[in-house]
Amino acid sequence: MRDVTGRARRVRAALAAVLTWAGLLAGAAGCTSGGSPDLGGMFGKQRAPEDVVRVSPDDGSKGVRPDGRLRVRATEGRLQSVQVVRSQDAQDTPVPGHLSRDGRTWRPDDDRLALAARYTVDAVAVDGDGRRSARHTTFTTYVPDERFIGYVTPENRSVVGTGMIVSLSFSRAIEHRAAVERAVRVTARPPVEIRPHWFGRDRLDFRPRHYWRPGTRVTVELRLRDVEGARGVYGLQYKTFSFTVGRSQVSLVDAAAHTMQVRRDGELLATVPITAGAPGTTTYNGKMVMMEMLDVTRMNSRTVGFGGEYDIPDVPHAIRLTGSGTFAHGNYWSTPDPFGHVNVSHGCVGLKDVRGGGSDTPAGWFFDRSLVGDVVEVVHSNDRQVAPDNGLGGWNMGWEEWKAGSAVN
Numbered sequence: 001m002r003d004v005t006g007r008a009r010r011v012r013a014a015l016a017a018v019l020t021w022a023g024l025l026a027g028a029a030g031c032t033s034g035g036s037p038d039l040g041g042m043f044g045k046q047r048a049p050e051d052v053v054r055v056s057p058d059d060g061s062k063g064v065r066p067d068g069r070l071r072v073r074a075t076e077g078r079l080q081s082v083q084v085v086r087s088q089d090a091q092d093t094p095v096p097g098h099l100s101r102d103g104r105t106w107r108p109d110d111d112r113l114a115l116a117a118r119y120t121v122d123a124v125a126v127d128g129d130g131r132r133s134a135r136h137t138t139f140t141t142y143v144p145d146e147r148f149i150g151y152v153t154p155e156n157r158s159v160v161g162t163g164m165i166v167s168l169s170f171s172r173a174i175e176h177r178a179a180v181e182r183a184v185r186v187t188a189r190p191p192v193e194i195r196p197h198w199f200g201r202d203r204l205d206f207r208p209r210h211y212w213r214p215g216t217r218v219t220v221e222l223r224l225r226d227v228e229g230a231r232g233v234y235g236l237q238y239k240t241f242s243f244t245v246g247r248s249q250v251s252l253v254d255a256a257a258h259t260m261q262v263r264r265d266g267e268l269l270a271t272v273p274i275t276a277g278a279p280g281t282t283t284y285n286g287k288m289v290m291m292e293m294l295d296v297t298r299m300n301s302r303t304v305g306f307g308g309e310y311d312i313p314d315v316p317h318a319i320r321l322t323g324s325g326t327f328a329h330g331n332y333w334s335t336p337d338p339f340g341h342v343n344v345s346h347g348c349v350g351l352k353d354v355r356g357g358g359s360d361t362p363a364g365w366f367f368d369r370s371l372v373g374d375v376v377e378v379v380h381s382n383d384r385q386v387a388p389d390n391g392l393g394g395w396n397m398g399w400e401e402w403k404a405g406s407a408v409n
Helices: 002-029 177-182 362-368 399-403
Strands: 053-056 071-074 078-088 091-094 097-099 105-108 118-126 132-140 146-148 150-153 166-170 184-189 194-198 203-208 217-223 228-230 233-235 238-245 249-254 259-264 267-273 286-289 292-300 311-320 327-331 349-352 375-379
Touching (some): 053 118, 071 078, 071 118, 078 097, 150 217, 177 184, 177 194, 177 203, 177 228, 184 194, 184 203, 194 399, 267 349, 267 362, 311 362, 327 362, 349 362
Parallel strands (some): 327 349
Antiparallel strands (some): 053 071, 071 105, 078 118, 097 105, 118 132, 150 166, 166 203, 184 217, 217 238, 228 233, 249 259, 259 267, 286 375, 292 311, 311 327
């Protein structure tokens, strides 16, 4: 029995030694809360990584607002590396940033955080003794309940006339107009000064001082995503599109003479007989930009406040000039022939046509030679000037007044 007992003591001692070294090795190789080995003070105690590398917002934070400051800071030593990744819409994007001159603080180049995103931060700091501390943190940003978008005129990759105005109509009233204005950039090649103007709180237009030069390429950059347009309402779009300015065509309608002079690049193409608005339903004076072109459309007087005076289901060669319902269009129903002689319309500019629309009629000829963005200017009508916000009527406003409509100024 004594021999067996002695053998048991020796086994227990050997087992204790194995467990002691296993514990030391586990402490050296295992993952601790600090991510650093701790050999029980054999080589000096190292501070926990969260005490050495501070990350803001805190690890695991949720609903961080876009103005929450993202910072990485080394409390001692310096930052050796910082990598930040933004995950949004199933796409990972590196977040560029820079270190302070002393190497102790990192901040993103853009201080504003994206909404509805997950940020991952991996940072390594090194102290004066060469010891490294690493942090891995994550946080998520605020997911807004309400969004807004801007509906843009003209269409992407379109070819337009020299009078085109870039117009954004917003889905929600904008309270923070300066912030939204800064998020929209309109540039041209060849370069030209382009300025914005607000009409109310839901529309923002851009134009140069004079009509665009033919051949100009205009680029519109919308950086509205995560921009707060109103309290708790954030933009959704982040896109770029462009359009090209075609040839110059400006048509001058003389309501008193019942004519329209069509000029292409300054040269007179033709003088077309027209009929303008009759007394009591006169045509607006001023510059109007072609907004849309329809081969055929229905015109009902009830939609423009004239009661039941007319309902024509097949108006040919219809070109919209204002948002309130002014068109240049074909007219096949007026008798006797009023074109060039008398004004009989309800405010539109009428050109002679046939039912179904003829390509060899004055209306067909004009339609085939027109582009969205072309200008029609009406003079000598017994009416007021068209409002700058009626359609794309911004050319009826002086340049200084136009520039004064910027929220940034």
